[in-house]
Amino acid sequence: MIGFTPPRRHLFATALLCSSAIIPFTATMAQAQDEQPKARVMDEIIVTSTRRETSVSDVPYNITAVSGSAIERAQIFDDAELLRSIPGVGVIDRGARNSGTLNQVRIRGLNVDGSGLGDYAVSSVASVSTYLNETPIFGNFLLRDLERVEVLRGPQGTLYGSGSLGGTIRYMTRKPVLGETSGMVSSSLSSVKNSESIGYSLDGVLNLPLGEDAALRIVGSYGDYPGITDYVNVYDLDANGIPVAPNGVLDPAASYSAVEDADTVDQWMGRATLLWEPSDTVDLTLMHIRQSDDVGGRRQNTFNQDGFGNAYGEGENGSIQLEPSTRDINSTSLEVNVDLGFATLTSSTSHYDHTGDSTSENTGFYAQAGFLGFYYNYPRPMASAVRSYADEAIVQEIRLVSNVGETFDYVVGGFYRKQQIESTQESYLLGFKQWWDTLLPGLSGLVTGDKDFDYRRVENFEEVAAFGEVTYHATDTLDLTVGARYFDNKSENDTFIDLPLYAGVFTPTNASFETSEDDILFKGNVSWRYNDDAMIYATVSEGYRRGGSNAVPLTGTFAEDPGWQVYTADSVVNYEIGTKGSKNGLTYDVSAFYIDWTDPQLNTATTNWGFFAVQNGSKARTLGVEASLDGYFGDSWHYNLGYAYVDAELSDDFFAPNNSVTPVAVDGARLPGAPEHMLNWALDYSAPLNDQWDFFARVDGSYQSETRNGVGVSPTFNVPLEGFSLWNATTSVTRGNFTGSLWVKNIFDEAGVTGVFTEAYMGTSPSEGYFGNANKELISLPRTIGLTGSYGF
Template sequence: MTGVSATSLGTFTATAQEDDTVSRQNTITVTATRRDESLVDVPYNISAVTGESIEAASILDDAELLRSIPGVAVVDRGARNSGTMNSARIRGLAVDSNGLGDYAVSAVASVSTYVNDTPIFANFLLRDLERVEVLRGPQGTLYGSGSLGGTIRYITRDPDLGEYNGYVSASGSSVEGSEGLGYSVDGAFNMPIGDKAALRIVGSVGDYPGITDYVNVYELDSSGIPVAPNGILDTAASYKSVEDADTVDVWMGRATLLLEPTDKMSIKIVHTRQSDEVGGRRQSTVGQDGFGNTYGDYENGSIQLEPSSRDINATSLEAEFDLGFATLTSSTSHYDHTGESVSENTGFYAQAGFLSFYYTYPRPMASAVRTFADEAVVQEVRLVSDDGDAFDYVVGGFYRKQQLEGTQSSFLRGFKNWWDAYLPFAATAVTRDQDFAYRRTENFEEVSLFGELTWHTSPDLDLTVGARYFDNKSENVTFLDLPLYAGVSDPTNASFSASEDDVLFKVNASWHYNEYDMLYATISEGYRRGGSNAVPLTGSFAEDPRWQLYTPDSVVNYEVGVKGERGDIRYDVSAFLVDWTDPQLNTASTNWGFFTVQNGGEAQSYGLEASLDGYLNDNWHYSLGYAYVNAELTKDFYAPDRPAPAAPIALDGAMLPGTPEHQLNWALDYTRDLNNWTWYSRVDGYYQSETRNGVGVSPTYNVPLDGFAIWNATTTFTRNNTSFSLWMKNIANDDGVTGVFTEAYMGTAPAQGYFGNANKQLISLPRTIGVTVRQNF
């Protein structure tokens, strides 16, 4: 958490209006349309949060940031596996269970994310940002695959030419349920290199105590196997409690070099590195363990710790050339994102009756060791015309070569030792503790051409048409083995290639019906790439061939809205209808549980989004946001190998998971000069109504999740270049549950020797109180 800069504490740009009023609104410039435009001039539904606002509100993480933006829902999984998959949901376009997140899935997210011009999801720390832009609705024309619901863009700060500046900040915090204190140290240093270049270096280190107590963890021996106090063949086990297990250690560094050799040329090189080490889940178990003990607040029933780690390196080269009639931009980037985690699978095996033969041994401990890797090279070239009298255009080309990998190695810790002691004459029948080995490697290549043409038919009316042609190729290679029992099955490799091409379209009209207000309407398409599941069709692990491929899913969005700025008030209201065809569901194949994607039938989402931002007077500023979303299936959802008249896996009319019908955002801040000090205080809140955990008919996954509200507050005193902030998150300490692993899915099973309990709730950050000191220079 970086604290507050002096410029965020009440300074504003004054703009004269015709009626002689003065606007206190800052002019926010965005680049969502690939050209510099004022936020109020973008002819569709977009929000932008400046870096200064993020710092002023003492926003801690991406979940808190997204909750402050109208119409964005988020599944808050905490720090563990936070970079594995994008948890943001816009306009309800998601069918995956909220509990997903322990492993990288095959289908890309329905909301695309960018860091500057690089399409990447990495959940970087929110440090030294220029702004965050949220584009609602499909953005297929300019942003390609994955932008079904919208696009989120994180824009980092550029170096300042010709001046030395920077800041150092330090924060300390205490969170409800923890015995320790957390801290972070952040800083940035801007250094000019002559008159035409500058370097900006940003660094952040954070060390946060956990809140979750793992209260019934096995004692392990030096080999990582549960201790058998009375011998291997006896059922007794030794347990311990690990307090505050979900510790978070994270560091991030970013270096940006800006070169402007002439007034017609700009070159920017950005390199970012982040590393996370997380000790366990910020997820609580409800109910009782196998001995009848009731779990308390912030207690987890796993019988093993569940750490995660990840590393991300990302480098980009962005060059702009002013050609006089247009700006030519080239963006070249490479990133390498890897991670691993350990998950408790004992509860899953205990509840899956067909796997009960595994529980013929005492002290069962099923560990799922998972890894993911995402590496890509991306190149985009675009030409953006200078403002023209009659026409403006954006044309470009996009290329991406990406390799994705996901693995799972599952172990029954101690099974081999028990087998050898119990059945020594058959020792060779069991080879090891590993019972499952899986690897998926996908190579994906995309070539796209895109463009938008805007016709200024009059000073008040603009018409825009856009299109994107894409040609995708992918090859998926999978490996599966069940190595526990000798000779039961043979290791299997399978591969399959897929390709697809199509054209997306967009039509937009905007009418400035007076000096302050604009009416806009859009019909736009979005898509998400398809691919191959590469399941084997012969041999020990053969699957039905209908699992082999999954096709792209697509949406058509119809939207009408009005936005504008009148004096101290800026507003945006839009209504939308989205038709979703062939929605993609991350799931598992029927026979052997290959990680797969399947297509469903149809879904639809419609609703209303509204935001209001303004000043009551020179001191008081407010913002309000509201979203109503009705998102549901409009056709029964069947498994590929079990079509009608078989029973559907989800029903027509089922509410799509993770998105509430009603969301509210609000904030009120106050700025005042006190002698030589500036005092800034802010209170903000978020409310969401009830959601669903899944979309299927099975209550094992599809259960209701209660609505909740989260309140935050911060107050800051600034003098010259020094600021002191006191802040509090989740003042009422609401659980804020956004996902669950149910008892039926991962509960206790004492009859099978499993006395832990792996059900859990994904809770929001509990009440946290912190202080930040910042020095600018």
């Protein structure tokens, strides 16, 4: 949500909003002293994480569920804010740019990748799997018209087709309602600090009955948000996209302009769901969703100075070129459920196609790359990396879930996925050919053009798995569950690399390699309900992430060490014990975990020629505690608290495949992006104002302690990131079908940095003609004030 409000107006609106929450709080507390109302009982959220409809309190492991109505009442608009409200879930907040390129969610600290990743697609699978209903896909879709979001901690491979290490997040959309014509329209206006304009969004939902046994639900969303980041030293370009040379091509002078609010965001999403229930025992759900994002630049600040000695200010980026990104995602799925009497047979078939591209400033990288400095040392250097990715898959899952029995229950399923992933990078030294031909006209044929790097990776994965669980009800209060998963994966990787700048110097190289792997994973769980409202549970579960090939050439100009050719699957053993229950209006969940991680995968680049690659380490481990409380004070006040302690570190030295002497990272290094302490809280108040109007107010927030930006020994990447807290507030009034809301995000305007490109990695170099500065901090959304009005019918 992006727009403009002067700072004083921000503070005034924030104070007004906070006062609106405090006033009813003091009044209610005074009333409570006199009346002492009984505590309200929590409304249970029904989830399907166990493949059956089950209350959250009856699931014998650590799960958090957030209802769609709660997301809407709190005016939560993006994943970063949502996931911060869930104990123990971390997220690297990159804003809208490249938001679908890389899944940067971390659960229980299971991650070794640096927090600055995200400009390009990586080969390894994320440590946390994400689902849209029954489709395993990472799409970072807009949070619109959801039934609920389920966050499952720990490996889930014995219940779900897609494997995972740290956990699974399921985004469950609302299904059509039979026999009902209904809908909702909503509109928001918003203003963000540092922006010069107002942002707006429009949303709509329409539910239409199609006879007695079918219904259609259509959801649409559009958002247009002006930027908040000023690119203050961007080259002026000529008609060919080359920096203007005001004093001639050979003179070092350049012409610069400032582009205000460059990181504009234009998003739209459409979803159509058809439900058909031809009989009491059969239902079919067909859904298609499409989302498109068009983003003008980074929501990332540059620190320190440019090459002229001018300090960068708040909301300013030092890139000498704009850095837009686009993406489109389409997903179609068909889910069929058949009640067989003794069990339910479910088939889920889906196809998705996800593509995106972006332009990144790379001049700052060359400026700090030592020996590469000569490579681009020409007047007005402009290194531009144009990257793209494509991810397409067909997924089929089928499972049989027994009815609840007196002695045994079971879930058994099969999973198939055929996936193709493509990633490209074309890098340009814009203006280099023009300068070379002017300086050395007799050697103009030696330089082929401005393209200096050409890379393409195409990976084909085929995955087959069988999974299942059996639960033995030993007594009315004691359950024992065992599960297993067998998988068989095949991978083929083809890569192409060329350095085409100088004619005849390098020969383009193709490389191809195939790998396969199979294994069996196990799970055991015991739960004891020691009274009607509480249970103790313990779990030992194995998880894995598939391996593959980097497909590097072993001979010729671009030869790499054979150790880079293949990376293996990494795996975890998760040990967990916990208790959950409810008493006197309070719901609680406390768990402790210990995870052994073998062969952790690190996304990096090869030593010689910089192929994008994955390498394995030796061992890591995480341990910690997660706790949550949820309850009411009387009938009007609702609160929830969450806390997580995570101690995540390498438990052995980490070596590159071609160097077993000097470690990349050392035993005991803290894993990046994993705060040791995380805290989240929310307090809301709801009550009627009079016979016609209802009132709602909420204050919520999150805190995370210091993190590391990387795991390696090099200070170029492994720097500390300060802890921070974010506060939000919402107040709403409702009359009949209309609701109006005033909300503030990031009340105290915290930077909330979750990743950096350090100056040692991407900086400035005036001695070589580069006067910009490419370092940057990945910041949270600055203080934002908005108004939302919605009408249901």
